[in-house]
Amino acid sequence: MDTKDLAERILNGERRALARAITLVESGRADHRAQARELLAHLRGHGREALRVGLSGTPGVGKSTFIEAFGMMLTGQGLKVAVLAVDPSSARSGGSILGDKTRMERLSRERNAFIRPSPAQSHLGGVARRTREAIDLCEAAGFDVVLIETVGVGQSETVVAEMSDLFLLLLAPAGGDELQGVKRGIMEIADMILVNKADGDLKATAQRTCADYAGALRLLRKRPQDPQGFPKALTVSAVEEAGLEAAWQEMQALADWRRESGHFAARREGQARYWFESEVRQGLLARLETKRARAAMADLAEEVAAGRLGAAEAAQEMLEHHLDAVMPGLDAAASGA
Known part of the structure; x- marks a missing residue:
């Protein structure tokens, strides 16, 4: 190639x-x-820079419907929009349905939009390991906004914040105990909370839910990367396309403030360091898949299974006496130093 x-x-x-x-x-x-x-x-x-927007939310909250309506609004303003949708993978077969594109029928036909579903495989946080590189490619291709849709909400889902400029949390009204709907860790990294389905019979409930979350956000410790009034909660309706323009204006205001204050560039620099360290860790883990490393691991696993070694003891044995199976030449280099 x-x-x-x-x-x-x-x-x-x-x-x-x-x-x-x-x-x-x-x-x-x-x-x-x-x-x-x-x-x-x-x-x-x-030299091209897109606004990277991470989007998370519980299954059934209407993420795909929101992204289609939001994307159509942005393309209607002359912007180019890329959507990187990460689908959950089967833990047994490893397969994914990759159906996000079929759920965004209008947006998939839009010439200024690009939709790419990817399997999450076994990666922590519901984000494909190479999603970050796909974002770089979309940015180079001249897209103005890159939307990263993740599998769902959980503590590990916070990894999406390490590849986006803005992180949105999409919630549905009438979800039971509203303030127990998500974990505090997600709340602490959200830049905006959007309560979807604020239409019809659920409109009043959505407004109450939004008020509950707005109150909860005010109780969180203020972050240096937020101007006055952020993070904030808003109501939107993807079906009626209501509140989308207001949400976009708030996103732009927040991104502009962060650019002017230096937080935007600092955040991207921090993310670059994070992904460098992540690549090193993933590379080290990949070394465990070599033939010698697997053989050493299998022998020690037998000892653990038979009760002759504890798990922690066996792990220490692997690291101290079989390191060369994982990183050939490292022991020799260390002794030479």
Whole structure:
């Protein structure tokens, strides 16, 4: 594959080249990973910047409906919108339905929109490991807004905040005990809470839910990256397309303030460091899949299963005496030093 040519086509906004590039960065094959790194190196420093918006919410809250209505509003304003939707994968087969595109029928036909579903596989937080690289590709292709839809809400879901400029939490009204609807950890990283389905019989309930969350947000410790009044809660209706424009204006106001105050750039620098460290950790874990490492792990696992070793003791044994199986040459380098 000519990665330089592919990079040029992406910079020219070719959708097919973008789709091919995302497939490349999502591949786990060693040769594809090398080509993906080469491609991203060609695209580095392109100077384009999209607003990255992470979106999370409990299943059934209407994330796909909201994204379609919100995306149509943005494209109607002349903006180019990319949607990276992460689908949950089966723990047994590893497969995903990847049905997000079919649920966004209008937006999928819009020429200024690009929708890409990806499997979460086994990655923590409901975000595909290579979603961050897909965001970089969409940015290089000239998209103005990149929406990252995650699987659902949970403490591990906070990883989406490490790849987005703004993090939105979408909630539904009448969900029972409203302030127990999500974990505090999610509340603490949300930049905006949007109570969806504020229409029909649920409109009054949605307004009460919004007021409850607005009160809860005021009790949280103020963050340095927030101007006065943020984070805030708003009501929206994806079906009636009500409140979407107001929500977009608030997002723009928050992003503009963070740019002017230096928090926007600082946040992206921090995210770059986070993903570097994450890649190192993932690389070390991948070393456990080598033949020698698996053999050492299997022997120690037998000892643990038979009750001759404790789990912690066996893990220490692996790290102290079988490290060379994980990182060949490391012991020799250490002794030489």
